[in-house]
Amino acid sequence: xxxxxxxxxxxxxxxxxxxxxxxxxxxxxxxxxxxxxxxxxxxxxxxxxxxxxxxxxxxxxxxxxxxxxxxxxxxxxxxxxxxxxx
Numbered sequence: 001x002x003x004x005x006x007x008x009x010x011x012x013x014x015x016x017x018x019x020x021x022x023x024x025x026x027x028x029x030x031x032x033x034x035x036x037x038x039x040x041x042x043x044x045x046x047x048x049x050x051x052x053x054x055x056x057x058x059x060x061x062x063x064x065x066x067x068x069x070x071x072x073x074x075x076x077x078x079x080x081x082x083x084x085x086x
Contacts, residue, residue: 004060008036016033018070025070032063 011033018026039056042048048056 004056005040007060007064008033008040011067012066018074021074022070025074027064029063029070032059032066035059036063046062 011029015026015029015033018029036056036059039052039059040049042052048067
């Protein structure tokens with residue numbers, strides 16, 4: 001759970017960092033972050049069902065994948081294009 005909370009704090013700041021580079025990615029990352037905070041609240045109040053735990057894990061994995069794809073699109077592709085054009 002500690003890793004989830006640490007990732008949740010980092011993910012919450014991610015749209016701020018992405019805003020200047022890609023506004024669409026920054027805006028699209030906000031709903032999953034809000035859902036993760038909702039699941040975290042339910043987890044902390046011990047009112048999360050086994051299905052809720054499964055959804056929380058799936059949402060966490062989905063958000064990690066989206067964040068990595070976004071980072072590659074924003075930072076990796078321009079670097080690859082720069083090296084390919086030489």
